[in-house]
Amino acid sequence: MKLRETLRGMDRRQRITYLWDYYKWLFILLIIAGGILIYSLTTVLARKKTVLSVALVNVQADDSILDSLTDQFLQMDPEDFSGGTVKYERNLLISADPENSAQSENTGSGTDSGMPYTGSATDGGASYEYSYASQMKLLAMITDKKLDVVIMDQHTRDIFQRQDYMSACVSLEGTSLYRRAGFSEPIYAGIIRNTQRPESAEKYLEMLQQ
Numbered sequence: 001m002k003l004r005e006t007l008r009g010m011d012r013r014q015r016i017t018y019l020w021d022y023y024k025w026l027f028i029l030l031i032i033a034g035g036i037l038i039y040s041l042t043t044v045l046a047r048k049k050t051v052l053s054v055a056l057v058n059v060q061a062d063d064s065i066l067d068s069l070t071d072q073f074l075q076m077d078p079e080d081f082s083g084g085t086v087k088y089e090r091n092l093l094i095s096a097d098p099e100n101s102a103q104s105e106n107t108g109s110g111t112d113s114g115m116p117y118t119g120s121a122t123d124g125g126a127s128y129e130y131s132y133a134s135q136m137k138l139l140a141m142i143t144d145k146k147l148d149v150v151i152m153d154q155h156t157r158d159i160f161q162r163q164d165y166m167s168a169c170v171s172l173e174g175t176s177l178y179r180r181a182g183f184s185e186p187i188y189a190g191i192i193r194n195t196q197r198p199e200s201a202e203k204y205l206e207m208l209q210q
Helices: 002-008 014-045 063-074 098-107 128-143 154-162 177-183 198-208
Strands: 049-057 082-091 148-152 165-173 187-192
Touching: 049 128, 049 198, 063 082, 063 177, 063 198, 082 128, 148 154, 148 198, 154 165, 154 187, 165 198, 187 198
Parallel strands: 049 082, 049 148
Antiparallel strands: 148 187, 165 187
């Protein structure tokens, strides 16, 4: 009531000046809060839902190839996959446990323990620490049921089969993806057993085999 009485005797310009002088920090805070709210709403609305989660383990594929796979997959079911995307977990490398590697060199044989393994697919020099981090990330995703499909080399396939992580696995040799990506060693794709999107995973596997 007091503010209204104060402003009553002022013209428009005086009112603006008065309000700014006494309430400018309130206005600034309101502007900041409004900006944060608009940014948050824009981010949420622009975020695409994940219709499938795919991990590439010990294999690499260019962004253009993965983008084309996503587009091709989304077109398989435009209604259900509308506004969605395929999430790719890349640069996952599982190399040998240094102790197992040393035993293998000394005895001429080695045994796999869990996920770590030896194999030519990772001879590029991935550190054991990075391998361990990748392993933990994969295990966490599988445990949390956040992984649907894995594209992998032969050694990873063997490990996943021994651990019974997959409900299905197919070879990708001779497929369009195999040729386009320039793979030279056996490559496989498998469906994680506890996937929450079994039908979508099956569709993706069928697409990869083309």
